[in-house]
Amino acid sequence: MAIPFPFSALVGQDEIKLALLIAAVDPSIGGVLIFGDRGTGKSTAIRGLAALLPKMQAVAGCRYSCSPDAPSDLCPDCSGEKKKASKTVEISVPVVDLPLGATEDRVVGALDLERALTQGEKAFEPGLLAKANRGFLYIDEVNLLEDHLVDLLLDVAASGENLVEREGLSIRHPARFVLIGSGNPEEGELRPQLLDRFGLSVDVTTPGDVKTRVEVIRRRDDFEWDPAAFRDKWMKEEDKTRKSLMRAKKLLKEISVPDTVYERAAELCLALGTDGLRGELTLIRAARAHAALHGKKTVTIQDLRSVAPLALRHRLRRDPLDEAGSGTRVQRAIDDVFAP
Incomplete structure (x- = not known):
C-alpha cells in the first residue's frame, strides 16, 4: 500500500486543512468542496487526512462497516438476533473515490451476476456508497459529474441511506459519509442543489511567493525520494494532530x-x-x-x-x-x- 503524504507536512494550504479537520470532527456539517488550480494539493490533503484518522470499531464481516455503538444505523444483516454474538474489529476509515465514468450500478450496487449464474441465487453486490459508509466519498472534478449521479447523491446525502430496487432485489443499507468534492472552476460550475449540500467550501490558489513555493517543492521532492523516511520525520506532528482531532470529537x-x-x-x-x-x-x-x-x-x-x-x-x-x-x-x- 502506497504511503500517503503526511497531512501535517502540507504547506500553504491552511484553509484546506482546517476545513477537512472541521468536517472530520463533525461529519454532520456536510462535507467540503475544494475548488482551485490543478496541482495545489487537493487530493493530497484528503488522502493525508484519511491516514491521520484513528481506526474505528466495526461489526466483523459487515459489508457496510456498521458501528456496534449505533444500533439505529445498523444494516439489516447486523440488526438481527445474530448481531448480539457478532465480534467487532478495528478498521481504517474508508476513503472511496467516485470516478466520473462510474455507472449507477457501480455507485449504488447491483445484482451479483456471478452468484446468480453459478448458484441461481439473487444476491446484492454492494457499490461505492456501501464502501464509503462511515468514511469519506471523494469526487474529483465534481463539477463534471453526470446529472443522474448528482440526483442520486442528493437523495442519499439527505437520508443517510441507500435504497436499491432492481432485478427483483429490494435492499436498504446505511450510507453516511463525508462528501469531499474537488474541481477546477474553469471547467464548469456545480449544480446549485449539490453546491448547497456541501457544508464548507475552500478556494485554492497556487502559492504566490517564492519562499512558500520552494518549501512545497522541497518537501514533495524529499517525500518522493524516500516516502517512509519522510513519514517518520513527520510522525510526531501527525500524532499531535491526531490527538487533537480525537480530543475535539469527544469534547464536541x-x-x-x-x-x-x-x-x-x-x-x-x-x-x-x-x-x-x-x-x-x-x-x-x-x-x-x-x-x-x-x-x-x-x-x-x-x-x-x-x-x-x-x-x-x-x-x-x-x-x-x-x-x-x-x-x-x-x-x-x-x-x-x-x-x-
Missing part, C-alpha cells in the same frame, strides 16, 4: 454556544443575503467544531470569524453590480458585522 457535545454567537451568525447571513437557514446552521456547527479543535468549551466570536468564509462563500447570490469575489464579499460583511 460539551461545548456551549452563547446567544451572542447565534445573533452574530444570523446578522452575518442577513448581511450577505444567503437563502434559507442552512448557512446559519452550518456556521454554528463549524464554529463549535473549531472551538473543540482548540480545546475550548465555549464558542467565541473569534471561532465564528475563523469559519465564516468556509461556511458562507459558496452560498452567496450573484450580484451583477458587485464584481468582488465571494471571499471578498464575505470578509467585507465580517468586518461590518463584527466591527467594534
Whole structure:
C-alpha cells in the first residue's frame, strides 16, 4: 500500500486543512468542496487526512462497516438476533473515490451476476456508497459529474441511506459519509442543489511567493525520494494532530454556544443575503467544531470569524453590480458585522 503524504507536512494550504479537520470532527456539517488550480494539493490533503484518522470499531464481516455503538444505523444483516454474538474489529476509515465514468450500478450496487449464474441465487453486490459508509466519498472534478449521479447523491446525502430496487432485489443499507468534492472552476460550475449540500467550501490558489513555493517543492521532492523516511520525520506532528482531532470529537457535545454567537451568525447571513437557514446552521456547527479543535468549551466570536468564509462563500447570490469575489464579499460583511 502506497504511503500517503503526511497531512501535517502540507504547506500553504491552511484553509484546506482546517476545513477537512472541521468536517472530520463533525461529519454532520456536510462535507467540503475544494475548488482551485490543478496541482495545489487537493487530493493530497484528503488522502493525508484519511491516514491521520484513528481506526474505528466495526461489526466483523459487515459489508457496510456498521458501528456496534449505533444500533439505529445498523444494516439489516447486523440488526438481527445474530448481531448480539457478532465480534467487532478495528478498521481504517474508508476513503472511496467516485470516478466520473462510474455507472449507477457501480455507485449504488447491483445484482451479483456471478452468484446468480453459478448458484441461481439473487444476491446484492454492494457499490461505492456501501464502501464509503462511515468514511469519506471523494469526487474529483465534481463539477463534471453526470446529472443522474448528482440526483442520486442528493437523495442519499439527505437520508443517510441507500435504497436499491432492481432485478427483483429490494435492499436498504446505511450510507453516511463525508462528501469531499474537488474541481477546477474553469471547467464548469456545480449544480446549485449539490453546491448547497456541501457544508464548507475552500478556494485554492497556487502559492504566490517564492519562499512558500520552494518549501512545497522541497518537501514533495524529499517525500518522493524516500516516502517512509519522510513519514517518520513527520510522525510526531501527525500524532499531535491526531490527538487533537480525537480530543475535539469527544469534547464536541460539551461545548456551549452563547446567544451572542447565534445573533452574530444570523446578522452575518442577513448581511450577505444567503437563502434559507442552512448557512446559519452550518456556521454554528463549524464554529463549535473549531472551538473543540482548540480545546475550548465555549464558542467565541473569534471561532465564528475563523469559519465564516468556509461556511458562507459558496452560498452567496450573484450580484451583477458587485464584481468582488465571494471571499471578498464575505470578509467585507465580517468586518461590518463584527466591527467594534
